[in-house]
Amino acid sequence: MTKTLDWGNRRYNAFADRLKDRFGFRLQKLTIDAGFTCPNRDGTKGIGGCTYCNNDAFNPSYCHPEKSIAQQLSEGIEFHKKRYRRATSFLAYFQAYSNSWAHLKQLKQIYSQALEFEDVKGIIIGTRPDCIDEAKLDYFEELTKTHFVSIEYGIESCYDTTLQLINRGHDFKTAVEAIQMTANRGIHIGTHLIFGLPGESREEMLAQAEIISQLPINSIKFHQLQIIKDTAMEKDYTLHPESYIFFSLDEYIDFVIDFIERLSPAIAIERFAGEVPPRFLAGPGWGLIRNDQINILIEKRLEERDSWQGKYFQAEAKLFNS
Numbered sequence: 001m002t003k004t005l006d007w008g009n010r011r012y013n014a015f016a017d018r019l020k021d022r023f024g025f026r027l028q029k030l031t032i033d034a035g036f037t038c039p040n041r042d043g044t045k046g047i048g049g050c051t052y053c054n055n056d057a058f059n060p061s062y063c064h065p066e067k068s069i070a071q072q073l074s075e076g077i078e079f080h081k082k083r084y085r086r087a088t089s090f091l092a093y094f095q096a097y098s099n100s101w102a103h104l105k106q107l108k109q110i111y112s113q114a115l116e117f118e119d120v121k122g123i124i125i126g127t128r129p130d131c132i133d134e135a136k137l138d139y140f141e142e143l144t145k146t147h148f149v150s151i152e153y154g155i156e157s158c159y160d161t162t163l164q165l166i167n168r169g170h171d172f173k174t175a176v177e178a179i180q181m182t183a184n185r186g187i188h189i190g191t192h193l194i195f196g197l198p199g200e201s202r203e204e205m206l207a208q209a210e211i212i213s214q215l216p217i218n219s220i221k222f223h224q225l226q227i228i229k230d231t232a233m234e235k236d237y238t239l240h241p242e243s244y245i246f247f248s249l250d251e252y253i254d255f256v257i258d259f260i261e262r263l264s265p266a267i268a269i270e271r272f273a274g275e276v277p278p279r280f281l282a283g284p285g286w287g288l289i290r291n292d293q294i295n296i297l298i299e300k301r302l303e304e305r306d307s308w309q310g311k312y313f314q315a316e317a318k319l320f321n322s
């Protein structure tokens, strides 16, 4: 079997490269907390949230909802310009909670503020698949005429039994429908999956590659399961540690390669693993290793295995009506 796609020196389709292809330069993400909540916390679907969720673990220190969008962006731009001298263009990343969970009028106020910044070339909207509708998508589609617009849907798992177990408050079909509704509008569709959720076997996790490959998505982020402090999952883990199996770093690298060998080469990979500050961790971790180091280890293992993304991908299967 030979590798046919050309990703330069890489053996996988890297989202950072695709962004660079599009803009011709590197973009820095600025995380913004616009003060949204989510239907799984405000009582619409539930109040406890997903069992693994503690948003504090993901938010940078400059990012607080009591500050205006403009203030967060100004401070973020200043922070990044000092830290990475070459950072001159940015994507505003609305990460915390569900960033399409508000009335359209409010969404317009929030996102138009971000796009007033000349150096902000686009927005990334992290959200749940049950927080989108045609009217909101019409608005985001309109924005694509002038800016890069990405909607990141948390899929987390393709299995409803898992989604129930982690109290997601929506099923996999909802994710499929949201993605199909978003497709063909010029909106970049990003997604998340978590590997290692309780109850899923290695084979079941791997089988998701075929399912995900048939969705009209542009990019994906992978997270290894981590037990975060002050979550329902921490309590469950304390009571039932036997229900949780964690990948060692070495096992994870081979697992992720097995997964991307089955994944469509058309789907860009944005991240292979989640990074949580060790002070938030209540379960096993991989120490202080950073994502860029994990990327290097994956590249090295791909080479050792003479492998690449999509090596075993089969395009013919058809699981969804489009």
Ligand code: SF4
Pocket: 038, 039, 040, 041, 048, 049, 050, 053, 054, 055, 096, 097, 098, 128, 168
């Ligand atoms: S992970 Fe997202 S959807 Fe789940 S409770 Fe947290 S903010 Fe809400």
